[in-house]
Amino acid sequence: MPKTAVPILDIFATVTDPRHPSKVQHPLPELLTVAVCGVLVGADTFEEIELWAKEKLPWLREYLALPNGVPSHDTFARLFGLMDPDEFEAAFRRWVEGVLPSVSPQIVALDGKTSRRSAKACQAPLHLVSAFAADAHVILGQQATATKSNEKTAIPELLATLALEGCIVTIDAMGTQPSTAQAIRDRRADYVLAVKDNQPQLKEAIDDFFEQFCTAPPAQTPHQVNEEVSKAHGRVETRRCYVFDALDCLPKPARWPDLRCFAVIESTRESQGKTEHQRRYYISSLAPNAEQLAKAVRQHWCIENQVHWCLDVTFADDQMRARTAYAGHNLAILKRLTLNLIRLDPVKRKGSFKTKRILAASSDEYRAHLLGLE
Numbered sequence: 001m002p003k004t005a006v007p008i009l010d011i012f013a014t015v016t017d018p019r020h021p022s023k024v025q026h027p028l029p030e031l032l033t034v035a036v037c038g039v040l041v042g043a044d045t046f047e048e049i050e051l052w053a054k055e056k057l058p059w060l061r062e063y064l065a066l067p068n069g070v071p072s073h074d075t076f077a078r079l080f081g082l083m084d085p086d087e088f089e090a091a092f093r094r095w096v097e098g099v100l101p102s103v104s105p106q107i108v109a110l111d112g113k114t115s116r117r118s119a120k121a122c123q124a125p126l127h128l129v130s131a132f133a134a135d136a137h138v139i140l141g142q143q144a145t146a147t148k149s150n151e152k153t154a155i156p157e158l159l160a161t162l163a164l165e166g167c168i169v170t171i172d173a174m175g176t177q178p179s180t181a182q183a184i185r186d187r188r189a190d191y192v193l194a195v196k197d198n199q200p201q202l203k204e205a206i207d208d209f210f211e212q213f214c215t216a217p218p219a220q221t222p223h224q225v226n227e228e229v230s231k232a233h234g235r236v237e238t239r240r241c242y243v244f245d246a247l248d249c250l251p252k253p254a255r256w257p258d259l260r261c262f263a264v265i266e267s268t269r270e271s272q273g274k275t276e277h278q279r280r281y282y283i284s285s286l287a288p289n290a291e292q293l294a295k296a297v298r299q300h301w302c303i304e305n306q307v308h309w310c311l312d313v314t315f316a317d318d319q320m321r322a323r324t325a326y327a328g329h330n331l332a333i334l335k336r337l338t339l340n341l342i343r344l345d346p347v348k349r350k351g352s353f354k355t356k357r358i359l360a361a362s363s364d365e366y367r368a369h370l371l372g373l374e
Contacts, residue, residue, distance in 0.1 A: 011091055011094075012029040013029055015087055015091050019078075025075075030064045031076070034049065034053050035049055037053070039315070041367065044316040044319070046077050047073045049076060063368070077324060081324040082325065092333055092337055093141045104163075104165055105168075106135035106168075107170060107300070108132065108168070109299065109301075110159075111171070112129040113127070114127045115317050115328060130142040131159075132302060132303040132307050134299040139339060142158070142333065144329055150174065152177060155171065159180075164184070166188070169184045170300035171191070171193055173193075173197075175193065176195060176196075178257065181256050182257045190285045191284060194281070194282055202250060202281075209249045210242070210279075213242070221244070224288055225243075226241045226293075227241075235271040236269070237267060237268070238267070241294035241297070242265075242266070242290065247260075263283075263284065265281075280297075311339070314352075342357075345369070
């Protein structure tokens, strides 16, 4: 379980200030702490952070010196544009390691998200691949894709920074590459990788195998199966996870480090008299276990629901227009840090993220508690 959050000022103490020393009027740790406070209470832009901080200056001075008052939104924008995002990310990861020293054993989902309005003309928008510990509900870190690149290069770089021994790493089809599987095994973790059209021969082989399995008596083919039925919002969904270890039917199985099984998940959704069918494929280094594979696949989608959805709906990430140098990248990291701060609240107050941001805006005590300023 996560430990008590590290005081927010300690998180930023190791970040190098990129400004000229003679021109610094606001210490970097204090400036970043004000920014976190602003984002925590509902401010999504540098202008909104400045306006909120001016209204709460007496409260801020209970914990911060702020000798020259509240920084202007231009000061925030300049600093975030200059600050090295790799160094800021390293501080983020050190903080996570402090509050969550051991991730294992749990499922760690990796997936990318684009901040759609963060790009200048003729440039690609910011795209961050995040690692999310599904059981602890904590973002472990993130890695930006390089210019003119994609998640294939960012995923191994992110994996190399994480302590994953004993974990199960789940990745969608973009990351289904032998090099990614090897990077996961190098971290002494297991993988569950989705197989789609980016691996056409592998997908076709699994599909052909499963079609033959369906037409023959099930007892003829060694397998495991797990079935789950869920009912919600007028829908009934049935999911069956079939797991096989017949690796000889796959093209070049030795390409995939320590491959031990593959899985087929069939979903049937019934809603308003309509029935939809879906079939998905996965490969894994885990021993054949239908219940374990089904759980890993289900928990992978936590990163969509508990990270990407929250960033868009609660933190307006898709509306972010910070486009000067590294400003958008650093602000995106700050929003993920704030998301973790709310999730790490040991009291576990009921309510949505929006509700908790409103509570943080109205309650000085709750805000100080989340930030570790008490």
